[in-house]
Amino acid sequence: MVDLNAALRPADAGSLQPTAARPPARLQIADVSLQYGGKTPTLAIDNVSLEVANNEFCVIVGPSGCGKSSLLYLVAGLTDVTSGTIRVDGRPVHEPGSDRGMVFQGYTLFPWLTVRSNVEFGPRRKGLPKAEYRAIADHFLEEVGLTAFADSYPAALSGGMKQRVAIARALANDPSALLMDEPFGALDSQTRTVMQKLLLRVWEHTQKTVLFVTHDIDEAILLGDRVVVMTARPGKIKAEVPVPFARPRSISLVLEPEFIALKKRILGLLHDEIDETH
Structure with a gap:
């Protein structure tokens, strides 16, 4: 049995104090805010601070419109922060870079390239020799189970297979951090379960x-080492809930009483935020 007393006790919102068990942070988000302009400026993210350790799988959940995806875009360098700083491996983020791999909910593959060429794209742009970037692509295609489809084009693939290619392409760049914005959100439940199992194995x-955004609480607990709960807009960190279950994890974990108890705790935190918006 897992003792959930500590797991169900959220950390102070925005706390940057490391615990003894947590190694040094690979990703540092410090006092970050995001405001959209226009005639009526909108504060989307308000003074968010978060650290993600090396090798940690950190999942963000929150009500719709709370800024989860916007925060991920800030880390990716696709949007500029209004205030605060973001660092990866101690280096400030000002633009996209190969140290951050991004997997979107939509299928962002190059349709004119084969599966293998899509995965080779990043290493090839780095100027690696052909034999090296080909070996990297073949390795990650094997990891995601698509070796047999290496010479196919994206149009011939199912949605789940396209996301496998997207994950392989992101990993082929050997990024310091993998950013995933609801990557399985458009998939049917059966395919989603298959992809969750695959991602667990690959990770x-x-x-x-990994910094992973999802609306699915089961997915958050199943995949994550820690679940970060955000408030309604403007998004702040409401709680950080450690996930106490040992790895490797099986999909059947969702049926365990301890899993259900943790899910109820996170749902309670989210329902408070949803109620406050009505």
Whole structure:
């Protein structure tokens, strides 16, 4: 049995104090705010601070419109912060870079390239020799189970297969952090379960630092080492809930009483935020 007393006790919102068990942060988000302009300026994210350790799988959940995806875009360098700083491996983020791999909910593959060429794209742009970037692509295609489809084009693939290619392409760049914005949100429940199992296996092999956004609480607990709960807009960090379950994890974990108890706690935090918006 897992003792959930500590797991169900959220950390102070925005706390940057490291615990003894947590290694140094790979990703640092410090006092970050995002305001959209226009005639009526909108504060989307308000003074968010978060650290994600090396090899940690950190999941963000929150009500719709709270700024989850916007925060991920800030880390990716696709949007500029209004205030605050973001650092990866101690280096400030000002623009997109190969140290951050991004997987979107939509399928962002190059349709004119084969599956293998899509995965090779990043290493090839780095100027690696052909034999090296080909070996990297083949390795990650094997990781995601698509070796047999290496010469196919994206149009011939299912949605789940396209996301496998997107994950392989992001990992082929050997990023310091993998950023995932609801990557399985458009998939049917059966395919989503398959993809969750695949991502668990690939993450256990690669041990990448992951910042993952989802609306699915089961998915958040199943995948994450920690679940960060955000408030309604303007988004702040309301709670950080550690996930106490040992790895490797099985999909059947969702049926365990301890899992259900943790899910109820997170849902309670979210329902408070949803109620406050009505």
